[in-house]
Amino acid sequence: MKRIRYSELDHCELCEWRCGVNRNEGELGVCRIESPIVASCQLHPAPPQSYTIFVAGCNLRCLNCQNFSIAHYPDKFDILRGWVEPKKLAQEALERMDSPFGRLINADFIFFSGGAPTPSLPYIIDIINEARKLRPKVKVNYDTNGYMTEESLEKIAKLITTFTFDIKAFYSETFSALTGANVEPVLRNAETLITKWREKIWEIRILAIPEIIDREEIKDLAEFIGQFDTTVPICFLAFRPNFILDEHMGATIMYMEDLVEIAQDAGLENVSWAGSTGIAGNILKIPKKDPKLEKLQFEKAKIASYYAMSHGCKNIPRNCKKCEYTHKCEIKKYYPRRVT
Ligand code: SF4
Ligand code: SF4
Known part of the structure; x- marks a missing residue:
């Protein structure tokens, strides 16, 4: 048809x-x-x-x-x-x-x-x-x-x-480094969902990537959610090495439990985690001096951005619309060495 x-x-x-x-x-x-x-x-x-x-x-x-x-x-x-x-x-x-x-x-x-x-x-x-x-x-x-x-x-x-x-990250630097987009619309929509459509939330999912999503970011994200409603179901998903992050280390049980505790300490009442843990990998070493990375404040955003750069992203901080490579993007061409 x-x-x-x-x-x-x-x-x-x-x-x-x-x-x-x-x-x-x-x-x-x-x-x-x-x-x-x-x-x-x-x-x-x-x-x-x-x-x-x-x-x-x-x-x-x-x-x-x-x-x-x-x-x-x-x-x-x-x-x-x-x-x-x-x-x-x-x-x-x-x-x-x-x-x-x-x-x-x-x-x-x-x-x-x-x-x-x-x-x-x-x-x-x-x-x-x-x-x-x-x-x-x-x-x-x-x-x-x-x-x-x-x-x-x-x-x-x-x-x-x-x-x-x-919610893939809370800080705008981390979010854009991981996704190529701005975090503001996602946080705005999360707020609308919680305040206007609360009964329709099955769960809010937060991908937990070691060395990139850290305790401080989770605390701030949990407080952001908690100011609207502390009962929203939150599930942390354990990162498994994939795609551009194919060599990055997987989440550990200790890391996942720690994030749950931080979210609970920030006042959230309905927090869990899910997924496979313990998959071996590395943490990328970033160069000490790189003019593109120096524009970024957070070390974790530098790590994520350096992954993107070393796989062909030419626009740091990443913004996939304001980028001359939107339609010829090396990131999209990449096939990972392992999928877990
Ligand atoms: S090269 Fe441009 S379109 Fe491709 S990931 Fe980087 S910012 Fe996005
Ligand atoms: S064309 Fe642009 S606005 Fe429309 S769905 Fe695709 S990315 Fe979004």
Whole structure:
């Protein structure tokens, strides 16, 4: 079936990059996605148990990306499923949730992930609306990096049941070094979510990367969240070496437990951690004098930025929109030596 031409893509401002490009006419913004496609779908036993739809592409360029082969669509080779008519995908999701394995794992959510779902938002809204025609009370989770406009947040929040919401760092230097974007919109959206849509938060997820996300940053982030609501579910995810950080050391149990304690000491009441720990690796040694790194205040932002630089990023501090290499970015071309 022919792809749907979504009017929102005529002047795309779905995410906070607000590129304003006409994706329907082949113009590319920071995400470099023309029209939405599906990377893959599967029943997923991790809570919330679901039929998970991974859409291709992403609006960020995270150094630690675990799903780089689909997040970097269309710049990396992978076998992706492609365009699927929303009605067909909605039917498929419900059928798979009702299948013996779906019932065994109690899959009662349609879970949108990626890459990032926001560059595909109109398509996702179509799928949700089709699913609700068939099953009005079907639950939906939106898994997001938080880098969306207020308008996009409002639109999706009205429709879905829950969010899993990533805050990849709290300080702007750390956030931009890790993702290539500004942290402010993510913190603004986190605040909106907590103050306006609290009941829709499944959990806020914070990736814990040793030597990059430290105690001080977690304390400040926990206090930021706690000023709005101390009961928000927070889950620290243990970093596993991946993508540009393929040689970096994995998180240890001691580090994860320490972060939980810091968040609790800052007043948060519902904190946990998850993931695999103890994967061996190194900490990158940064040069003592480098004019680009000297612009940065924090050692940890220097470490993350030096990883980016040594893999071809030419724009430090990273900002993937204000960069002449947005459409010929070496970071996107990288294939890791190991994936854990
Ligand atoms: S990066 Fe964001 S605003 Fe830019 S084209 Fe992609 S989805 Fe639209
Ligand atoms: S080279 Fe430019 S587009 Fe690529 S990661 Fe660095 S800042 Fe982003």
